[in-house]
Amino acid sequence: MPRLRLALAQSNPLVGDLAGNAEQIVTAARAAAQQGADLLALGEMALTGYPIEDLASRPSFLIDAGAAVTALAARLEAEGLGALPVVVGHPDGPHEPRLLGTSNAPTAIAQNCASVLQHGRVVARYAKHHLPNYGVFDEYRIFIPGDELLVLRLGGVDVALIICEDLWRDGGPVGRVLESDAGVLLVINASPFERDKDEVRLPLVTRRARETSTVVAYVNIVGGQDDLVFDGDSVVVDERGAIVARAPQFVEHLLVVDVDAAEAADTELPPNVRRVELAGGGHGSTRTESGFAAAGTSEGSLGLRPIAVPAPDDREQLWNALVTGTRDYVRKNGFRSVILGLSGGIDSAVCAAIAADAVGAENVYGVSMPSRYSSDHSRSDADDLADRIGLNYSVEAIAELVQPVETQLALDGVAAENLQARIRAIILMGLSNMHGHLVLTTGNKTELSVGYSTIYGDSVGGFAPIKDVPKLLVWELARWRNEHAIARGKTPPIPENSIAKPPSAELRPGQVDQDTLPPYEVLDAILEAYVDRELGRDDVVALGFEAETVDFVTRLVDRSEWKRRQGAIGPKISGMAFGRDRRMPITYRPTR
Amino acid sequence: MPRLRLALAQSNPLVGDLAGNAEQIVTAARAAAQQGADLLALGEMALTGYPIEDLASRPSFLIDAGAAVTALAARLEAEGLGALPVVVGHPDGPHEPRLLGTSNAPTAIAQNCASVLQHGRVVARYAKHHLPNYGVFDEYRIFIPGDELLVLRLGGVDVALIICEDLWRDGGPVGRVLESDAGVLLVINASPFERDKDEVRLPLVTRRARETSTVVAYVNIVGGQDDLVFDGDSVVVDERGAIVARAPQFVEHLLVVDVDAAEAADTELPPNVRRVELAGGGHGSTRTESGFAAAGTSEGSLGLRPIAVPAPDDREQLWNALVTGTRDYVRKNGFRSVILGLSGGIDSAVCAAIAADAVGAENVYGVSMPSRYSSDHSRSDADDLADRIGLNYSVEAIAELVQPVETQLALDGVAAENLQARIRAIILMGLSNMHGHLVLTTGNKTELSVGYSTIYGDSVGGFAPIKDVPKLLVWELARWRNEHAIARGKTPPIPENSIAKPPSAELRPGQVDQDTLPPYEVLDAILEAYVDRELGRDDVVALGFEAETVDFVTRLVDRSEWKRRQGAIGPKISGMAFGRDRRMPITYRPTR
DSSP, X not given: OOEEEEEEEEOOOOTTOHHHHHHHHHHHHHHHHHTTOSEEEEOTTTTTOSOOGGGGGOHHHHHHHHHHHHHHHHHHHHTTOTTSOEEEEEEEOOOOOSSOOSSSXXXXXXXXXXXXXXXXXXXXXXXXXXXXXXXXOOHHHHBOOOOOEEEEXXXXXXXXXXXTHHHHSSSTHHHHHTTTTOSEEEEEEOOBOOTTTHHHHHHHHHHHHHHHTSEEEEEEOEEEETTEEEEBOOEEEOTTSOEEEEXXXXXXXXXXXXXXXXXXXXXXXXXXXXXXXXXXXOOOTTOOTHHHHHHOOOTTOXXXXXXXXXXXXXXXXXXXXXXXXXXXXHHHTTOOOEEEEOOSXXXXXXXXXXXXXHHOGGGEEEEEOOOTTOOHHHHHHHHHHHHHHTOEEEEOOOHHHHHHHHHHHTOOHHHHHHHHHHHHHHHHHHHHHHHOOEEBOOOOHHHHHHTOSOTTTTTOSSBOTTTTSXXXXXXXXXXXXXXXXXXXXXXXXXXXXXXXXXXXXXXXXXXXXXXXXXXXXXXXXXXXXXXXSOOOHHHHHHTTOOHHHHHHHHHHHHHTHHHHHTXXXXXXXXXXXXXXXBOOOSSXXXXX | OOEEEEEEEEOXXXXXXXXXXXXXXXXXXXXXXXXXXXEEEEOTTTTTOSOOGGGGGOHHHHHHHHHHHHHHHHHHHHTTOTTSOXXXXXXXXXXXXXXXXXXXXXXXXXXXXXXXXXXXXXXXXXXXXXXXXXXXXXHHHHBOOOOOEEEEEETTEEEEEEETHHHHSSSTHHHHHXXXXXXEEEEEEOOBOOTTTHHXXXXXXXXXXXXXXXXXXXXXXXXXXXXXXXXXXXXXXXXXXXXXXXXXXXXXXXXXXXXXXXXXXXXXXXXXXXXXXXXXXXXXXXXXXXXXXXXXXXXXXOOSXXXXXXXXXXXXXXXXXXXXXXXXXXXXXXXXXXXXXXXXXXXXXXXXXXXXXXXXXXXXXXXXXXXXXXXXXXXHHHHHHHHHHTOEEEEOOOHHHHHHHHHHHTOXXXXXXXXXXXXXXXXXXXXXXXXXXXXXOOOOHHHHHHTOSXXXXXXXXXXXXXXTSOHHHHHHHHHHHHHXXXXXXXXXXXXXXXXXXXXXXXXXXXXXXXXXXXXXXXXXXXXXXXXXXXXXXXXXXXXXXXXXXXXXXXXXXXXXXXXXXXXXXXXXXXXXXXXXXXXXXXXXXXOO
């Protein structure tokens, strides 16, 4: 069997940053060439970042992206890397619009492509066939589907090339891989992280390997892009579905691995398959083991032997996703520091810990903003948190700021409660405007679901680290993060009292969340059924919850859509995050 | 030629309000029956409202909608209206999911249908074939396409039935209408208003009439639903494309019209066409003219003679769209009153006038919130506006509220300017919380484009009446509204001084917009090219603008996406409104 040395690069692109993204690709190509790779593959849209959204409808953007592909091929050649075939994802266009729309609305003029660069040229190109248009994806909106499978012949092996969603659907290009007698199936991806997604993705990869009798090489981008976090987790499995090598999650990485694949034969190709012969490449079946050692292993690489990185604990994966999403939002948008209100409660404590892990405690500014209703522990728990994390800490009492407004407008009740939250927002935004900090907002998914927050109050901020984390999971992650610190001999960042005490907005004397809301065990379970699983009211009641409670909760969810629409984005970690995943009307009368 | 009496009902549905929407349909059926109609048609999704967005992925919603169809058929029969065939739009499902998605993301389980109700039953059903998935539309995301054209045989005439987008695309069902020998092409629609859309829509209808040799009956819903405004403008054109009857825009209306159509023949049907014979109906070719008079014309109806309502002046259409969108957002979300800040400037003046036209001046609360930097005219122009419109007016000075925050936090520069806007926001939100008014935010499209506003300051509110109106058009509409008043002997609502004076945010002494921004004539032209027409930076420069100005403006647009994401919704009147029309990343480095 011929042997190919494959290099899969998990790069972390920034949407639109053609120069920066190309730099990452060149760096990967240098390392791959140094390690003697026969083929380097990067993720879907690695050159432009993903998702590009309606930039795909802007002809000038497509022209710039096309020029960047050409320039990248020339640059690789100029740097002496031209012999290495590099597979890189990018949009291609502008093409003739696919549809005649009803107006000047954007219509698809682009394809989602993978180009193969070699010797300074684009030697082959594949266009994605299946365009996901559900959940967070709008690809049918912006892309024209391709209709031809590409097979690259390299070093005696046929490598079939497809993109992301193509792997998930029966039929289309994946259906032609077996008939094409390909030895390797290369899939380039921009597959966002979701809780337990590795439990779906990996079995799919192994199933496709067996179905198509190929070695499957799956490469995914990493990093945060707005509300999405890409986890990498690139993997190579053999024809029997066994893991050959797996890259770590959430970090940039070059995975280099030797695979033995079926020798290419000159069988007749099925329709809609194109074969392109690449120059050079291939170590042949006679290559000796010592050859691997000579190629060396660069730092951070998994090397060439079959090594699998075990996926970390579920809570660790979630924590890493939140940290990655937060870090990349800060960094990619040019911020250096973040600011957030510290209430002494669990949500702000967890957000502060995420922020510190993301950008370093020295770049985190925490502000305690006690009111006349604040308990002693709200102040002392915030102090304790700041100490434990080592963040920049200040106290701004709000009573003197609230009182003049309350008096002048004669506010009371809920209006007066909201006023306190809004004065706090003014403080955070004022400090942000003075010092350039990004404001983090600390609301969790449960709060967002039922609208248990003050709009333009505690909801203000550019990024919401735990917006997709239900309250019970916030506690669970807090406990995990502390245990994780203890296991490493570090100070647990989150005060035990913030975890243990009953949650309260402290907007009136003695208030606790459970005055207004059902117990979080019940609330989160109802929300999971109604929001995440899209069950109807009756179906939720049938799960065993009180009808009255279900009606109360679902009504709050339906009525809070306007607030959610005006909320900050934050990292998606569930299968149904608020935002692009769940598109609901504001103006809506529930059917019952 | 046989003659059919068609009734087209422009109803104003509310998404999810199955009972209320059904009530509108029954009312229309009663009036149509009274006028001797042979067939009544309502708009696309008239039973559930449009767009239902991801409610289409919720099985319980589809089951409820299905039950409402059945109940409506039974109710019509019970009320003695069963003989009249009623064509009504609704979602149908749940069906087996169309796609195997990558996760638990919503997949299409519904069809976008038109059901024909007669004698207490659903006698025929058509599923929309072409699913728009561009601009504001996400139908490919949520619906499974149909594949069969429906022809209803009624009173000796074959009536082909299609839905909205089906009319716009060559091929598919509209391609089979000619071969089917249908005499009438009935199209039910939920087609949102856009500036100049009537100039596209009407020529399309007339072209299709000539192409298919049919009388085309086009019925559209009316009213506001979140950011969309449906304008009705239902129309009937004959086989030669001449307008037979046209309904007024933006108002509920029953258009009843007699059409002479080709007699049905028993030609063989082309593939993918189903013909269903309806009971009764048809006035036959011998029906006398006196029969029409006997049928009567109900109030508000255009009657049975070929009457065409001329579409109003462009500015009047735009004004009506803004008023309709605002009125329906207020009404459908259960508000009775609105509140807004009155700065003495043109934007808040126009918003106040729209609000008064929408919900009555007695339900509009205007608050002047002068600061130490406010000019005398800002106060006097606000007074004048309040007088002219007759709205509820109050003054809340902000200096005493700003000062304590400014001092405590040592704010200056932009931070201090924003603080003033945020204190105003706190006042409006406080009064809203106390009195239940909906807060209107008065930003225009130009401001939104370049981020010339204070987030959590002047941007706060549940609805933004002029968010899709560029600054120059704001002035134009103000002048038109005043002229419109004068022409009717009424008081012009907008103070001449608010129109004439140079615009200013008045956040520092002597500030005017043009200190920071290019002249609005230049700015709006650049924005139209960059945002609406999606031209690239170089293409905009090629139009003749200074490169430096183009770079300055486009950079502001790109950097303001995070603010726009957190902004209120408002009525779409252009082909490219911020929101669902234009989906852009926040995290984004422009290519140049």
